[in-house]
Amino acid sequence: MEQPLLEISGLRTGFDTYDGKVRAVDGVDLTVHAGKTLCVVGESGCGKSVTARSILRLVDAPGRIEGGKVVWHGDDEPFDVLSLDHDDRRLQRLRGGEIGMIFQEPSASLLQLRTIGAQLIETIRIHTGLDKKAARARAIALLDQVGIPDPERRVDAYPFQLSGGMCQRAMIAIALCANPSLLIADEPTTALDVTTQARILDLIRDLQAEHSMAVMFITHDLGVVAELADEVAVMYLGRVVERAGVEELFADPKHPYTKQLLASVPVLGRDRGRDLPTIPGIVPNPLHRPRGCSFHPRCAEAIAGRCDVDDPPEVVFDDGRTAECVLYDENEGVRA
Ligand code: SF4
Numbered sequence: 201m202e203q204p205l206l207e208i209s210g211l212r213t214g215f216d217t218y219d220g221k222v223r224a225v226d227g228v229d230l231t232v233h234a235g236k237t238l239c240v241v242g243e244s245g246c247g248k249s250v251t252a253r254s255i256l257r258l259v260d261a262p263g264r265i266e267g268g269k270v271v272w273h274g275d276d277e278p279f280d281v282l283s284l285d286h287d288d289r290r291l292q293r294l295r296g297g298e299i300g301m302i303f304q305e306p307s308a309s310l311l312q313l314r315t316i317g318a319q320l321i322e323t324i325r326i327h328t329g330l331d332k333k334a335a336r337a338r339a340i341a342l343l344d345q346v347g348i349p350d351p352e353r354r355v356d357a358y359p360f361q362l363s364g365g366m367c368q369r370a371m372i373a374i375a376l377c378a379n380p381s382l383l384i385a386d387e388p389t390t391a392l393d394v395t396t397q398a399r400i401l402d403l404i405r406d407l408q409a410e411h412s413m414a415v416m417f418i419t420h421d422l423g424v425v426a427e428l429a430d431e432v433a434v435m436y437l438g439r440v441v442e443r444a445g446v447e448e449l450f451a452d453p454k455h456p457y458t459k460q461l462l463a464s465v466p467v468l469g470r471d472r473g474r475d476l477p478t479i480p481g482i483v484p485n486p487l488h489r490p491r492g493c494s495f496h497p498r499c500a501e502a503i504a505g506r507c508d509v510d511d512p513p514e515v516v517f518d519d520g521r522t523a524e525c526v527l528y529d530e531n532e533g534v535r536a
Contacts, residue, residue, distance in 0.1 A: 202233040204273055205382055205414050206255065211268035213247075213254045222486045224250040224263070226438035232382060234273075237408065237415040239425040239446070241461075242435035245483050248418045249304070251435070252386050256295050257281065274298055274381060297327040300375030304387040306367035310359040316343070316370045317355035320377060327378035342373040347403060365396035369403070376407065382414045383407075389424070401427060422465050426450060434458050437483060437494040444521035454515075454523040456501045493526070501527060 213225040225247045232238045240248050253259050255270050270281040272294060284291045303309040311319060320339035324330055330338060336355070343351035346369040359367050368388060375383055385404060389397035401424065408415050417428055425432055429446040434457065442455040453459045460479045481498045484490055490497055496507040506526055515528040 202236065204231050205234045206230075206232040206273065206416075207269070207271040208251070208255070209269045209271075211251065211254055211270065212266045213250050213259055214264060214266050216262045216264070217487070220487050223438055223489070224486065225254060228268070228435075228438070228440055230433050230440060230443075232414050232416050233431070234381070234414055235408075235412050236430040237417060237428050238431045238433060239417045239419060239429035240433045240435060241419055241422065241425050243420060243483050245486075246435040247438040248420075248435055249386050252301070252384050252416065252418055255281065255384065256299060256301065257291070258295075258301075272298070293327075296323055296375075296380075297378045298380055299382045299384060300378070300380035302368070302371050302375050302383065302385045302388045304390055306364065306371045307359065309371060310367060312359050315356050315358055316362070316373075320355070320370075320374055323374055324377045338377070339373075342377055343370065345407075346370070346373045346376070347399070348373075364392055365400070368392060368396075368400055372400070372403065372407070376411070379411060380413060382416065384416045384418075386418045387420070388417075389419075404428070422461065434461070437486060437489065439494070439524065440522075441495070441525070442521070442523045445519075448519065448521055454517070454521070454528065455525050456499045456527070457495050458523075460498075460500060493524075 208228055208230040211225055211228040212223065215222040215224060228251055230238065240251065242248055250259065250263070254265050257265065259265060265282060268282065271278050272281055279290060281291065281294065317336065317339050320342065321332065321335040324335040324338050340351045340355050343355060348354050348366055348369050362370065389400050392400065404415065405428065407413065419425060425446065432444055432446050432449045433440045434442040434455065436457050442449070442453070442458045449458065450462065453462055463477045464479060466476055479498055484494065484497065490508070492508045492510055493499070493512045496502040499507065502508070503526065510526070512524045512526045514522055514524050516522050
């Protein structure tokens with residue numbers, strides 16, 4: 201049986217703005233299993249990144265985590281990350297220690313006026329207690345491991361002296377420096393060209409196999425999902441609307457949003473010369489959430505008088521996958 205490493209339930213994170221409260225994450229349930237890859241997918245603005253930052257309590261004001269649980273199962277007794285005091289040692293150990301995080305924009309996340317080595321060595325020393333010399337040797341070994349050529353020299357380079365791909369590799373090295381059990385990668389290849397993107401994905405996959413790490417990979421790219429995921433969570437407007445194993449999801453999507461997302465992906469050879477279907481409209485402003493199912497204004501299967509009135513139930517299917525939609529019988533997971 202698969203062991204849960206991280207269990208998120210009922211997570212709610214909001215932002216107070218002059219126009220009202222934005223419920224960026226609105227009751228998210230997710231589980232990451234040890235050694236497996238969970239891909240969290242959805243359009244921009246659906247709450248993927250805020251969910252990831254909430255796990256490590258890295259949400260800046262005016263954002264606020266308002267409820268739910270984030271239970272970490274690590275080696276010791278499981279504990280709820282959201283219940284810890286800010287100075288609790290378990291929270292410090294978790295950030296950058298047991299959970300490594302790669303952010304979307306390496307150039308914004310690395311300190312531009314400190315060398316890559318200084319940033320790596322500091323993190324290594326905090327989490328491993330190595331002395332300066334040993335930490336520098338480990339920093340060089342890590343840069344080598346993530347494929348940075350000439351690591352003995354590059355360790356003393358500043359981020360602005362490296363390419364985008366190399367900065368992203370340096371970020372991965374920092375995230376890996378304490379051998380984390382979970383790597384959270386928040387759209388780590390979005391800003392990179394396709395060749396570098398493919399190399400970074402290969403690297404993450406190789407490192408995962410080598411370290412038996414779990415990976416939570418956040419992306420809007422279904423091609424990446426197909427390549428990396430064991431499990432997939434599809435998010436829409438702050439909620440997980442479908443969860444399934446990757447093969448089941450691609451073979452038989454249940455939620456109309458997932459179906460429409462998959463239909464908009466080009467298939468080599470098949471879609472030549474024809475327009476791809478698109479999902480009509482845009483993700484609504486979370487300040488003005490549609491009543492009922494928040495996807496109903498864009499849904500091809502919406503039922504008037506029902507989808508625009510009632511919140512859809514979460515339906516659990518026989519194989520454990522879930523979908524939030526009125527099209528299925530709530531008790532048995534069969535199409536209603
Ligand atoms: Fe579409 Fe209704 Fe299902 Fe929402 S609940 S996804 S509007 S069919």
